Amino acid sequence: MPRVPRWLAPxxxxxxxxxxxxxxxxxTALPEGLDQVFVATRDELTPFAVELRRAIDGAxxxxxxxxxxADVVVRITQDRTxxxxxxxxxxxxxxxxxxxxxxxxxxxxxxxxxxxxxxxELTRAISFSESDVLAKDxxxxxxxxxxxxxxxxxxxxxxxxxxR
Numbered sequence: 001m002p003r004v005p006r007w008l009a010p011x012x013x014x015x016x017x018x019x020x021x022x023x024x025x026x027x028t029a030l031p032e033g034l035d036q037v038f039v040a041t042r043d044e045l046t047p048f049a050v051e052l053r054r055a056i057d058g059a060x061x062x063x064x065x066x067x068x069x070a071d072v073v074v075r076i077t078q079d080r081t082x083x084x085x086x087x088x089x090x091x092x093x094x095x096x097x098x099x100x101x102x103x104x105x106x107x108x109x110x111x112x113x114x115x116x117x118x119x120x121e122l123t124r125a126i127s128f129s130e131s132d133v134l135a136k137d138x139x140x141x142x143x144x145x146x147x148x149x150x151x152x153x154x155x156x157x158x159x160x161x162x163x164r
Contacts, residue, residue, distance in 0.1 A: 038070035047148035055152040078104035101147040
């Protein structure tokens with residue numbers, strides 16, 4: 001029986017994974033023709049807008065400087081975040097909050113609107129303790145940034161599904 005080289009097994013594994021369409025999580029590739037994307041928003045420094053631009057760059061497209069040079073325009077009509085009280089103690093102090101991040105976006109290609117305005121909202125519950133106010137504020141900021149990243153990924157997946 002002939003001896004099989006050691007390097008053949010890893011090469012065969014890589015070829016098998018590539019052939020089945022496997023790709024790493026988070027590795028989104030935009031379809032051909034979406035080389036430049038313009039993000040139209042009132043506030044360019046919100047966590048969502050920053051994460052969306054970062055996700056577009058990570059997907060291999062370029063964030064256009066203006067709508068005229070872009071293949072598609074992602075129009076963000078709503079970008080808000082906040083918190084609601086979920087439960088209170090017997091002394092009427094908050095014990096649990098619900099943090100929300102909500103965006104509404106549409107996508108235009110030329111003069112045609114290819115994605116109608118779509119609202120997306122993510123929520124997370126967070127406990128509150130009067131003795132850990134600074135830590136809870138930090139936890140809330142971390143959760144809000146994570147929700148902005150998740151929302152940007154959802155919008156990017158919607159762009160990925162656009163017809164070529």
